[in-house]
Amino acid sequence: MKEINMPVCPVEITLELIGNKWVVLILRELFSGTKRFSELFKGIPGISQKMLTQQLKAMESKGMVNRKVFAEVPPRVEYTLTETGNSIKPVIDSMAEWGKRYAESNAQELCK
Template identity: 55%
Template sequence: MKTRDELPECPVATTVQLIGNKWKLLIIRNLLQRPWRFNELQRSLDGISQKVLTDSLRSMEQDGIVTRTVYAEVPPRVEYALSELGKSMRPILDSMQAWGEAYKIRIRSEQNGFHDGTMEDGGANPPAER
């Protein structure tokens, strides 16, 4: 885990520092479903390189977000799962999913000429300028 001195003053900046890239967010999304093996994760994340996945998992493990369990089998099996701290990010990803769905609906309706300037999720978007 990072020390207090390594973290930004701003809580939003802290969150972004810990999970603020595309791959980390998508890894967390998958791990919210269940534990995954490395190769499963890599296959499920179209375009991620082995190095980026390895670096992301190591970083999140060091930050206490992901756990790595090695099973003494032949061949050895390793699974990655979210720690309790990682699981506490569910509301963040749920909100991102809801906002993304509302955004897609808004874009589709604007492309079809039907939009009133508000988001369908009840306020995820600021009101249009007057």
């Protein structure tokens, strides 16, 4: 079995997995279900194809995403969250709720 070098602190472990803006946005897109590369690319403004490819490969190697290649012409590739990938949803939902409250409170301050 391959030994994984992981931080001791649980917060650091979480940041190792989702401490990247692109990873969080890819997760957001995949929470709604399986997506093709082009769907992910269109759903994440500002990401380059190269960065999306790199992040998906990293997420796959960490066991967060499954990549399925279909033997068709042209080739079709689909990405789906694994059980591990789906298990992070409550954390992302909490981040979204916190961000919403933060934006609302700061918008009120701007209007004063």
